[in-house]
Amino acid sequence: MNMMFLLQLLGALAIASMITSCSTYSEPEPPIQLCDVRAYQPYAVGSYWIYETSVQPGGRITIDSMVVTDTSSTGTATSFTLRYFVDGSLVNEFTSGFAKYGSPNEYLVEQLPSRFNDLRTPTTLREWGFQGPVLYCGMSLGPVSIYAQLDSISVVDTLGNMIRAGLQYHIVSDGSHTTATMSQLSISSPTPTIDGSTGIRRVDMTTADTVMIQEPSYATFPNGKRYYTSSTRMNRTYAYGVGMLLESITQEIGVPTSTTPTMKGSTRRLLRYGRVK
Numbered sequence: 001m002n003m004m005f006l007l008q009l010l011g012a013l014a015i016a017s018m019i020t021s022c023s024t025y026s027e028p029e030p031p032i033q034l035c036d037v038r039a040y041q042p043y044a045v046g047s048y049w050i051y052e053t054s055v056q057p058g059g060r061i062t063i064d065s066m067v068v069t070d071t072s073s074t075g076t077a078t079s080f081t082l083r084y085f086v087d088g089s090l091v092n093e094f095t096s097g098f099a100k101y102g103s104p105n106e107y108l109v110e111q112l113p114s115r116f117n118d119l120r121t122p123t124t125l126r127e128w129g130f131q132g133p134v135l136y137c138g139m140s141l142g143p144v145s146i147y148a149q150l151d152s153i154s155v156v157d158t159l160g161n162m163i164r165a166g167l168q169y170h171i172v173s174d175g176s177h178t179t180a181t182m183s184q185l186s187i188s189s190p191t192p193t194i195d196g197s198t199g200i201r202r203v204d205m206t207t208a209d210t211v212m213i214q215e216p217s218y219a220t221f222p223n224g225k226r227y228y229t230s231s232t233r234m235n236r237t238y239a240y241g242v243g244m245l246l247e248s249i250t251q252e253i254g255v256p257t258s259t260t261p262t263m264k265g266s267t268r269r270l271l272r273y274g275r276v277k
Helices: 002-013 124-128
Strands: 021-025 048-056 060-074 077-086 089-099 107-111 131-135 144-149 153-156 162-181 199-215 227-239 243-255 258-274
Touching: 048 243, 131 144, 131 162, 131 199, 131 227, 199 243
Parallel strands: none
Antiparallel strands: 021 144, 048 060, 048 258, 060 077, 077 089, 089 107, 107 131, 144 162, 153 162, 162 199, 199 227, 227 243, 243 258
16 A cells, blocks of 8 residues: 555656746845855856765765756846766756846855755656755855645555545755865865865755645545655855865655655765866
8 A cells, every 4th residue: 555655656746747836035144255156166068077976875986977068048047957977877957057036146056955856866856946046155045945736646544545635845945155265174176186275165055845745634644644854964065166076965865654764865076077168
């Protein structure tokens, strides 16, 4: 019965046309200095970044790369299409870019890190617009809250009966920044060598995403609860004129069949990059 529920839930999550979403953005703190966010992640068609990635559990090491293939602009927003490769094989395509959200300074905007956002595997949620700021010139990103409505699906209640339940997805994120140099943070440079005086922006970001039953009031998941929640902790280091140098992600993935989360995570370290100016 639980397996049937899981298959039905995954089927519902895969249908992007079944949802509507809305977002709220809180204005971040004013920047402590003028800075160009684009310089910390210098996207341009043809630019690429190659990383050594370690995935947990298991500790598997892969060579991952992403390359910018296209760009477009609408109003004050600029979007870039990127392809993501693992050991030379294309596994995903996603968008990232820059937007102001009413602020005088730009944000770097992309899919928020969550249980469903894994660049290493295809995901339908990237089509849902669950994007938010991951880099900004101030000390705080400001909280982001996004809701999505799912169509009702069949679930198994605690008595073993099949019932219809309406689902909602909610993700909330927040983060902080620090500014320093390569030397001050004792960061090992990739090849080619990056000067120790290069400016660094370090992001410490946390997201929590929840799948919940809206109705009926007596319905529960097999774990006995009306919801299950996952949390993601992301640390990234960006270098001025280079892009992302380092990334560490730790996740506690909630499941509808248990109250014990599944642990997973990954680290990425830049090996080399190529810029098109």
